[in-house]
Amino acid sequence: GAGVSQSPSNKVTEKGKDVELRCDPISGHTALYWYRQSLGQGLEFLIYFQGNSAPDKSGLPSDRFSAERTGGSVSTLTIQRTQQEDSAVYLCASSFWGARETQYFGPGTRLLVL
Amino acid sequence: AQSVTQLGSHVSVSEGALVLLRCNYSSSVPPYLFWYVQYPNQGLQLLLKYTSAATLVKGINGFEAEFKKSETSFHLTKPSAHMSDAAEYFCAVSVPTGTASKLTFGTGTRLQVTL
Numbered sequence: 001g002a003g004v005s006q007s008p009s010n011k012v013t014e015k016g017k018d019v020e021l022r023c024d025p026i027s028g029h030t031a032l033y034w035y036r037q038s039l040g041q042g043l044e045f046l047i048y049f050q051g052n053s054a055p056d057k058s059g060l061p062s063d064r065f066s067a068e069r070t071g072g073s074v075s076t077l078t079i080q081r082t083q084q085e086d087s088a089v090y091l092c093a094s095s096f097w098g099a100r101e102t103q104y105f106g107p108g109t110r111l112l113v114l
Numbered sequence: 115a116q117s118v119t120q121l122g123s124h125v126s127v128s129e130g131a132l133v134l135l136r137c138n139y140s141s142s143v144p145p146y147l148f149w150y151v152q153y154p155n156q157g158l159q160l161l162l163k164y165t166s167a168a169t170l171v172k173g174i175n176g177f178e179a180e181f182k183k184s185e186t187s188f189h190l191t192k193p194s195a196h197m198s199d200a201a202e203y204f205c206a207v208s209v210p211t212g213t214a215s216k217l218t219f220g221t222g223t224r225l226q227v228t229l
Contacts, residue, residue, distance in 0.1 A: 004157070031214045033214075033216065033217075035217070042219060042220075042221050042222065043204060043206075043217075043219035043222075044219070045216040045217060045218065048214055048216055050214040056214075056216065058216075059216070091157055091158065093158075095214070097214075098214075099146070099208070099210030099214060099215040100146065100163075100165040100210070102160050102163065103160075103217065104160075105150075105157035105158040105159070106157050107155075107156055107157045108157055
């Protein structure tokens with residue numbers, strides 16, 4: 001079946017611009033996660049959504065970062081007023097309900113802030 | 115808070131040799147442990163996971179790992195390396211809270227396989 005998809009695959013933007021990154025999870029998965037992979041910080045958790053519960057935003061690095069998940073499916077990660085340090089690969093993952101469940105990752109969006 | 119330490123950012127083995135990638139964890143409660151593999155310009159793929167059942171876990175592509183609580187380790191092994199195993203490997207820990215779990219990753223180990 002279809003895996004997690006992310007768009008765009010690459011994004012180049014200028015410092016100060018806003019960007020939106022999209023994630024389509026695997027159908028039927030109730031949990032959706034965002035992670036960031038950068039040279040300086042490695043792989044780090046940003047935020048997750050589980051069903052209709054309030055999202056866990058504990059990993060968001062600043063208030064310039066926000067995310068939403070509409071209809072329990074597609075999610076958008078928004079970065080406002082981008083900075084050069086936001087340059088990274090943003091990975092989305094989804095899983096079934098339950099903490100033991102495997103997280104399936106998308107191919108990522110590579111963001112470059114000039 | 116939980117953490118993961120991967121010893122060795124780069125490991126090189128000959129084709130057919132044993133692969134051993136080291137992972138030690140720190141957690142105040144019983145953790146779940148994972149190994150993921152990442153090929154160039156791709157996302158992460160799960161190799162195997164430990165979720166408090168059998169301590170010896172077998173995964174895909176001939177990999178396995180053993181959870182050793184006394185050593186707080188979860189090392190990844192494969193008896194015979196193949197050229198296609200060249201990739202970056204990440205160990206991760208989660209402390210399940212509720213119905214989902216966020217992963218804390220190690221810094222990764224890049225595996226090189228030589229002829």
